[in-house]
Amino acid sequence: MSETNSITNRIEYDAAPGSGCASKASIEHQSHSAKPPPSICFETGRILNAMTVDVEDYFQVSAFEPYIPRSSWGGFEYRVEANVDRILELFDKYSVKGTFFTLGWVAENFPAMTKRIAEQGHEIASHGSEHVMVTKQTRDQFLIDVTTSRDVLEQVVGQRVYGFRAPSYSINKSNLWAHDVLREAGYTYSSSIAPIKHDLYGMPDAPRFAHQRSEGKLLEVPITTVRIGQRNVPCGGGGWFRLYPYSVSRWAINKVNVVDGEAGVFYFHPWEIDPDQPRQKQVNRKTQFRHYVNLDSTYGKVEKLLRDFAWDRMDNIFNPEIPQS
């Protein structure tokens, strides 16, 4: 991009109340294109990244589905509430607000915890009703899934819900109709695509950053990747974050902010900070490795992320359309 394309904009930046950043500031922004500039933390001048939590318990993950039928969920020791409370405490320590993509099942079984998340200033969004991947649903089934989960969440917290994250990033080129269904169900944004090659999910040729879907009526914000050579490499959380040293994550997210000039989206699960969760020995070794690797160091790594980068809720950063009612 040449210097002649560089333009200077005076922009009003909004940051969330209590996010640790100034609530509003007008600053000079150097932009090299017509795309909207990222949200900035006024106090530090750093790009705000989205901190997100997928609220499900350890026995509800997609990789355990072949071993743990949904009908048996009631027989497990529940650990989600204690783990969410540790996360709320940690976020509060760093004055970070985030988005909690919560299962309808979790909201129904832990309404007080779900309300607590919202009361502490975090965004509640949907992670579906019972963690069924979109790739395993018909269009009609998916409409019921996302409508039901949104209704449950809205009843529990008493606030509108606008965001959705597909279980296991299961929106890809085979089911892009899902964005139309989300819009039909009242959502205005989705964070459901992983623009990577993976054996279980992914849409490697999808745009890496926020873009419009459903004829401009729904914003899709993919999970963050870092471009290395010709490949998109995941750097937005999950097993990758637990496996590699923290310095790799710090380098990758910093590259997204500084080189791409974009906000990153990071995610983790309450069970990823819980090394004492009951082990599922019936699960195959590859899945066990992916689920259990470095659970004991994840809490500390998340704390470093909170300290080293500026964070906020998805809705504050990406400004999805909020319908007038």
Ligand SMILES: [Zn+2]
């Ligand atoms: Zn999930």
